Amino acid sequence: MKIAVVGGGSTYTPELVDGFARLRDTGLEVDELALIDPAGDRLEIVGGFSRRIFDHHGHPGRVTWTTSADAGLDGADAVIVQLRVGGQAARISDETFPLACGCVGQETTGAGGLAKALRTVPVVLDVAARAAKRANPDAWIIDFTNPVGIVTRALLDAGHRAVGLCNVAIGFQRRFARLLGVSPDAVVLDHVGLNHLTWEQAAYVDGVDRLPELLADHLDELAGEVGLPATVLSALGCVPSYYLRYFYCHDLVVREERGESTRGQRVAEIEAELLEMYRDVGLTTKPELLGQRGGAFYSEAAVGLIAALRGLDPDGVHSVNVRNDGTLPFLPDESVIEVSARVGPGGPVACEVAPLPxxxxxxxxxxxxxxxxxxxxxxxxxxxxxxxxxxxxxxxxxxxxxxxxxxxxxxxxxxxxxxxx
Structure with missing residues (x-):
């Protein structure tokens, strides 16, 4: 199969490439991984490094790259969208201009999140329209572009075969599995809410909810990981996403943001360092610094989701952004929610979730x-x-x-x- 990655010149792309190179036990046969990006110089660096990763792992597929969206999308069986309109400069703006009003500065929620949505939705819809003409008719669009919920809703409203993907849930699955001493695949989450506004209401292992045990034995550790006081987790009886800190500790976050450099500034510094590393023709594996770029377990989530959409994981549960369609009865059906879902060639079907308090x-x-x-x-x-x-x-x-x-x-x-x- 051919997978097209729109925004393939991102310094984060090697994380995704590494996943496709390593995780061949899913049965996902990638014949071509096509990286698409208008930034030709950057794409050449990332593309060359990505090809070396495939070679290092002995993957028989080809890594190609192009600045032409139409050429890259031609014949694609899946399209991953991970673009950032305006680059890190726009992100830094999103993280700073709301602070003047005492509002949190963040690139996916609040005023900064809206700015990103306004820049991003038209561009993603243009990509999707091109994919509808150039990709295979049954191709799925996998949206990893923030704000994922808003972008996915725009794609679905326009009639595209699209599903939104975020790495928050898989991160919790990995953490819970480590604490419980089981394999990640053994943990099934009751993950529910909106993108970047989710809670883990249960963590099932062999049909038994182990979340109460996790909260009792590891409360302080879990609270520290999501940046919230332990009393918040105790009161809620569940584990919020770390993005809930912007809501539950808003004024504290604003004070912190006013006193330090933005995340976007740090990411820009990391990106410059990574690009210099990627130029080294002797580098064949992703550097440790890439772990500081963000998006932990994204590659595993993306590979698992695409494999499920291809019918290679009939019993798998994946946390995705989909139409509500009655899952949360207090929301309109056309809303897009983030929820654990069973995924097959026909698309995701939300699992039954416990009623939200x-x-x-x-x-x-x-x-x-x-x-x-x-x-x-x-x-x-x-x-x-x-x-x-x-x-x-x-x-x-x-x-x-x-x-x-x-x-x-x-x-x-x-x-x-x-x-x-």
Whole structure:
């Protein structure tokens, strides 16, 4: 099969390539891994290193690269989208401009997340439209581009065969398995919510929920890993994603962000170092520094999901972004949720989940309402639509802030938004 990676010039691509090279026991036969990116110089470096990784592992498939989206998508059986419109400079902007209003600066939620969505949705939809013409008719689009829930909803609304993927759940699966002394595949999560707004409500091993045991024996460790006080986990009786820290400890996070450099600045430094390493023709395995780039276990999640979509994992459960379709009864069916699902050639089918408590359901409902407005703003533009989305977001939610942040967002992103120039 041919897999196309849009955004293949990313310094993170070798992590994905390493997964395809190593995890051949899934039965996934990759004949060609096509990397697509408009940044030709960068793509040449990443592509060359990726080819050496395949060779190092003795993988018979080809690694190719091209700056032409149409050429790279031609005949693809799966399309992975991992692009970043505006690069790290745009990310740094997303992480800083909201701070002036005392709002959290983050690239996937709040005002920064909306800015990223506005830049990203039109570009991803253009890629998807090209894929519909060039890729194989049964090809799936795997969206790893943040904000995943919003981007996936835009793709599904446009009629594409798409599923959103995030590495949060697989990270918890690996952590829980280590603490319980079992293999990762033995742990099945009740993972539910919206992208970057999820909770682990259960962790089943042989049909028995071991999450209460984990909370009793490892409370402080789990709380530390998600950056929340242990009392929060005790009160909720579940394990929130570390992205919930932006909601549960908002003002503390803002104070921290005002006193330190942004994550985007650090990632930019890491990327420069990685590109220099990738130039070394003697390098054939991913460097340790790549682990600091973020996205742990992304390659395992991507390989597992594509294998399942190809019918190679009939009993597997994967945490993905899909239509709600009644899974959470308080949300419209057309909402996109992140949930554990059984995945086959026909696509993901959400597993039954435990009812969300009222406080969790209320937060999910509010953010889902914002996401609907965010998609509309990304598709149709207009200052008023941006303002409405910010006003609806729980991390903004006040007229004065929404007004100011709308102006700041549009000023910072006008080069990427034709309607805002």
């Amino acid at each position: 009222g406080d969790l359901a209320g937060l999910v409902g509010a953010v889902a309402g914002y996401e609907r407005l965010a998609v509309d703003a990304a598709l149709r533009g207009g200052r008023q639509r941006v303002y409405r989305a910010l006003l609806a977001h729980p991390l903004v939610g006040q007229h004065e802030y929404a007004e100011t942040l709308t102006d700041e967002l549009l000023a910072a992103n006008s080069q990427h938004l034709a309607w805002a120039r």
